[in-house]
Amino acid sequence: MGDDMTETSEELRTEFLRDAVFEAAPHGYLILDPQFNIIDVNQEYLNLTRNRREDLVGVPLFDAFPDNPEDPTADGVRNLRASLETARSTGRPHAMAVQKYDIQLRDGRGGFEEHYWKPLNTPVLRDGEVVALIHHVRDVTEEVTLRRDQAIRLRSAQRVNDLAFWEYDPKTETIYMSRAFSTLLGLPEREGTLPAPEFFARVHPDDRADVRATLEREIDAPDHTSVSFTHRLVLEDGTTRWLAAHGELVRDHRDALPRFLVVSLDVSISKEREEKLTETLEHRDRLLAQMEALLGEVNHRIKNSLQLVASILNTDARRAGEGEVRARLEGAARRVYAVTSVHEMLYRSNALSTVAFGNYLQQLCDHLAEGDAGSAGVEVRSNPVAVDLPADKAIPLALIVNELATNAIKHGLAGRSDGVIEVVTTLEDGDLVLNVADNGTGKAEDTEQGLGTRIIDGLVGQLGASMSTGDAAPGYRVTLRVPIQID
16 A cells, blocks of 8 residues: 555656646647647747637647738748648658747737747657647747848848748648749749749749659758759749759758758859850851861862872873983872872871871882882881871971982982882971981982972971981981971
């Protein structure tokens, strides 16, 4: 008997202490049943809402606290109901954004008084079932009022920078928007809540699924996870805007359901410029493709025409018989071939305005070895460096090599059975250095300047190059330095 009385007394003391703590809590607490009827209320809640316990206990929540009928934008009942239903259905706490919810004055004056709250709704579980809900509120009216001057400055800055702030609650499908964001959506300028479907309805149909997927993908992510997306917004007048959004996922405490705090920026002008730039670049690429095709066709036609000229010259040379006329016609044919081969490489390569000069020079030397050099028993050796040159440099250099080799075969190496011509190119300090040397008799000092020499001098000037000559011990060497732009 004594033990039972002791246990009963202890239970009474615990219950008394629990009631005392609840009553003395510094924040306002309202206890609701699952149908949102008020079961109990602590003193701080009565103080905050200026109510009496007997006016609240046993009363349905939204009968006790209706919306302000004089405020057409009042949505406290809708938003609080959605939050409580979310907590009841999920069994998890649900934190609301700062909520404007005016309280009804019951002191005889009547009417409503403006108030702002920070609510948290927490389910009470027993055996996995929700048996009650705790509605915890903190009155932030004074904080909001004190910050209004800062908010005015912030809104001014938002207008200057086109920044718009909004808060998305995916569980209640509610968006708390700033004035700048409401303006961005084409709505009357106001700060408050908006059903999320109204926002998503304004998102361009082609972007809507991606925006939702981006948010849903991070719904279970840790606090402060970043989210970023760009989308189009279609206003009621059919105008389309581009918005760039960046935000974070937040929870008021560990077990609370998540929300997204987002900043949106109107980037329509940048997008328009980007689209115009893209169109311009695509147009440029089409023109370049057409130009490349045209250049390829031009090089092909030039190559065919020059081959025809070379064939005519060679035919005329054979008909002319031995002598100066034949020699001049053959020389002209070789020069035409040197130009023809450049255009053939241009035609066959993907780079229609530059020549892989190392490969080309190797082919030219092989052609010389199979032609006049081979007939004269002269070996042609080549060691070219790999370099791409524009056609206006490749053609003069090809002609110079052709003239130097022809002169060596005709003069310095005439009559020799072991004649060698070496053609070497290197890159030095931004210049292409061309060396053409033979092991012949060298150049006589009193040699009259022929057509080939005059051609070489003209081509050297055309290239803006410098040329030096000298003995090759034995033989003759010509060194050419051509300034080129090397990427």
